[in-house]
Amino acid sequence: MQLLRGAAGVAAFLGMAKRQFDPDSKPYVDTETGLTFASYTSERGITFRVAIPDPVPADNDFETVLQLIAPHDVGWAGFAWGGTMTYNPLAIAWANGTTNVVLSSRIAYGYYTPPEYPQAQYTILKTGTHVNATHWQLTTSCKGCSAWGDDEIGKTNIDPQYQTTMAFAYSNNPVDTPASPESSFGIHDSLGHPIFDLMTGKNADFGAKITKLSGASPAPRDVAEECEE
Numbered sequence: 001m002q003l004l005r006g007a008a009g010v011a012a013f014l015g016m017a018k019r020q021f022d023p024d025s026k027p028y029v030d031t032e033t034g035l036t037f038a039s040y041t042s043e044r045g046i047t048f049r050v051a052i053p054d055p056v057p058a059d060n061d062f063e064t065v066l067q068l069i070a071p072h073d074v075g076w077a078g079f080a081w082g083g084t085m086t087y088n089p090l091a092i093a094w095a096n097g098t099t100n101v102v103l104s105s106r107i108a109y110g111y112y113t114p115p116e117y118p119q120a121q122y123t124i125l126k127t128g129t130h131v132n133a134t135h136w137q138l139t140t141s142c143k144g145c146s147a148w149g150d151d152e153i154g155k156t157n158i159d160p161q162y163q164t165t166m167a168f169a170y171s172n173n174p175v176d177t178p179a180s181p182e183s184s185f186g187i188h189d190s191l192g193h194p195i196f197d198l199m200t201g202k203n204a205d206f207g208a209k210i211t212k213l214s215g216a217s218p219a220p221r222d223v224a225e226e227c228e229e
């Protein structure tokens, strides 16, 4: 019998692998944005999707896209990038009236209303963000949602090579001031910890696609150089 050597050998012997378990997320191609997501829908009918770049940079500090779709009778829904309530970027969204969706970047340092968290920089993508008769939908990019923290709270990053436990929470009650991202809101009615396989949400030319979806104009070209004979 061949000898199993080192950590890889032990892992193989124990039947462990980076992607051993059936994830809760499924691959999803969104025809509206053209992005491929790892997508999870909760029992309450709230969908959370994550897209990442292909290739993934070696330091795992990359831009991400979150798509969140919720029925109108959901007051707020939140996504925790690190899979717990505390010490990781939280994206919380809600509908403001019948046309707008508001996104708030927060972080929790305990089990109380999470304060704002400017370190995660979200850009709402116009394509993919809207309200219809039954649902509100947000699509946003984020810088600072795959790697976060500092010496004080510790540094963490998502490694898409491994299946990733995310977390979500929602409330059936509306937030206090829907027009404001700084709004206070009450505790969740329910939450979950779905396992995502982010490798199924990889996208080539990710940065260019995000710029296009955000409605931003591309970087200006050097006209002088172009006009040179």
Ligand code: HEM
Binding pocket: 077, 078, 079, 080, 083, 084, 085, 086, 090, 091, 092, 111, 112, 113, 114, 167, 168, 169, 185, 186, 187, 188, 191, 192
């Ligand atoms: C007013 C706002 C909030 C309050 C007062 C609150 C409070 C709490 C409390 C008391 C627990 C239970 C802890 C336990 O029994 O173990 C909890 C757990 C949890 N909360 Fe919140 N929460 C709030 C907002 C949020 C938001 C916005 C999210 C995510 C986006 C979130 C995600 C979670 C998760 C995932 C757990 C399960 C424990 C964990 O995985 O860390 N919470 N929360």
